[in-house]
Amino acid sequence: MDTEFGNSRWARNESKCDPNGRWRVILEPLQKAEEQLDNVKIVCYEKNNDIGGTWLENRYPGCACDIPSVNYQFSWKIKLWTHYYSYTPEIWQYLKSIEEENSFISKHVKLRHQIDRVERDDNARLWRIEIRNLETEEVFEDAAEFCINAAGALNNWKWPNIPGLHDFTGKLMHSAHYEEGYDLSGKNVALIGTGSSGVQIFAVIQKVDRLYYWIRSPICITAGFAQTWAGYDGANFAYSSEQLQ
Structure with a gap:
């Protein structure tokens, strides 16, 4: 069956898509795929023990979104945020609530699975993917017609090389x-x-x-996004109950 998704048309017996990682990027395709696509199998490999990506891993003091909360959400899942610039726990809970409402983990996601290698097989027109089960250390292979890399580039942290x-x-x-x-x-x-x-x-x-x-070297800091509507001097603020109404 032909099915529209954005500007593309799909006409396959079964297509498989393997996304991994950045969950604000992944939730949108998952939601749209379930609404608009037939005969597509989606498998998400996630190295952590839950979804959330950046907002699951980064829990340092002050970690928050750098744009107004009302702009950092899906049009199909509107939320009343507690702050103008929301902090990590609230953003993660927002993403988690979407997953729970749609049972994405049980349907599409394999937690504690790390992608070790991805290679294109031009002859078969497939992506060959090597996956490691972090619970058992078992390494196995998968293949997909589409592979979405949403792993990000900042989550492989290391200590700086500072003597002592x-x-x-x-x-x-x-x-x-x-x-x-x-x-x-x-x-x-x-x-x-x-x-x-x-x-x-x-x-x-x-x-x-x-x-x-x-401080090793000077830094450049730009003005915050939409500071005109932020708090005093562009600072973050908590919405009052009247404002939330």
């Missing part, structure tokens, strides 16, 4: 692998790096006892 870093006897945490809920009050904190995560962390942990910030 691992001789530090205090608590050592990386922004990409932060211990959520760790209490910094009354602590002396050293923060290294002025990337986007470093800037966000610096802004919200000012109430520590002492804060030392190591």
